[in-house]
Amino acid sequence: MTYAFKSINSSGYTQIDETSESFLVVQTGTKPSGSYYVQLSSALPDDVLVFARPSGGRTSGTFSLAGYVSDFTTNGTRTLRAYMGGPVACDYAVVKRSSQFTASSSGFGLEIYNASNQLAYSSNQPMFRAVAARSVDLTTSSGAFSSAWYQGSTGSIDSAYVLLGPYSTWQYEQYSSGNEKFYRYRERRAFFDYDNHTMGTKQLNISGDLSSSASTYVRTNQGQRTEIMGYIA
């Protein structure tokens, strides 16, 4: 017998369904000022997602956040790191699939199982409440920048997090100018505008000198990515 629970909200988005697993929070913390990344447990599954924001959120001003997850294994040792916000203190939350949590045997709340008897949702764990998402296509000519792809109301982004991943180097270039050679990283940054209650994606260029013998080229990290903002609750 097939059985399940499905919730679709009035915007037409499925919140919980019978075929998929919700991502629930397994770890939260704060990356301290001066550190560039947090080391995560190598025991975490390989499909975890990490969200971040400037520590404590903000109520005014702006903040540009870079960040991505690095996950690789060398000589049998896995290194899982979440880079975020440069040296600025950031809050982060790690989520993993609901089936990797143990169901409660007592207490109150809502737990939903799929047809495989796996936990599909549990109210006992915090989760990421996505408010807005956009799919972007990074190409050789476009880093899909937008100063405000989400417009909220007063206070709506003050405590918001973004998904780490799409905010890193989009393009790397070695070029000549006059008789000199230079490099340039074109970076993508999540742009929290607390004054105007918007979330955007901005470009930041980092340039420097190269030796005169360096070759010239442009390389682009092309492809589809998804940007998401929302809350941990």
Place this chain on the structure above:
Amino acid sequence: MSYGLKVLTSTGAVRLDTTDRTIRGFATFTGDISNGQTKTHTLVGFNPSDATIGLDWSISSNRWFSSLITSTNQIQITRSNDPSTVTAQYQIKVYRV
């Protein structure tokens, strides 16, 4: 009237609201890739135009030497022009939102 599921914690905090979207698992692909290689993954139900499908991917080498091509039911990752000869590891995470 808006509808959807709203869940409160025992202290009355909103854990899920009717207007919220949630992130749900779809598929994950991992593998090794050398310079000059393309790896293809089939994922039935994947549509790059579907705004409710999210995609995140990473590679252990410099990311600007890699690209991702998506089409219906298929995801391809390519690594090219990378001066490094070290085999890289990649993760492609697909989810619903």
